[in-house]
Amino acid sequence: MWLKHCIHDYVCTVSLDIPKAFDCISHISIRGGLLDLTPAINQFVINLLLDFLQNRFQGSKSAPLITNIEIPQGTCSSSILYNIATGEVCIPHVYADSSKLATYADNNPVIAAN
Numbered sequence: 001m002w003l004k005h006c007i008h009d010y011v012c013t014v015s016l017d018i019p020k021a022f023d024c025i026s027h028i029s030i031r032g033g034l035l036d037l038t039p040a041i042n043q044f045v046i047n048l049l050l051d052f053l054q055n056r057f058q059g060s061k062s063a064p065l066i067t068n069i070e071i072p073q074g075t076c077s078s079s080i081l082y083n084i085a086t087g088e089v090c091i092p093h094v095y096a097d098s099s100k101l102a103t104y105a106d107n108n109p110v111i112a113a114n
Helices: 027-036 043-052 078-086
Strands: 009-018 055-060 066-067 093-095 099-101 109-111
Touching: 027 043, 027 078
Parallel strands: none
Antiparallel strands: 009 109, 055 066, 093 099, 099 109
16 A cells, blocks of 8 residues: 555645535436446446436425436445546555555545655
């Protein structure tokens, strides 16, 4: 691990969180991201995930609306679908030797050492 080998005086972490990130992702973006991953992901799995997103309701119980945006939070696949839709599949980005950006869903911690 990167920090395990760190022999610096201090380590600084800044965590960035994108508000309402899961509410802004289009199902079309998710579909495109999933199709980009074929044949690595079986077509049956892609259809299962897309079916999970279809005809989802948003809003209050008295006036629900069917939506083609939004990833339901709290499910096992939520963060994975977010990363697929945004094209960032958990790949840490290294900037110089002393800083790193690790992206997972809408959380983006920047880690720097000196």
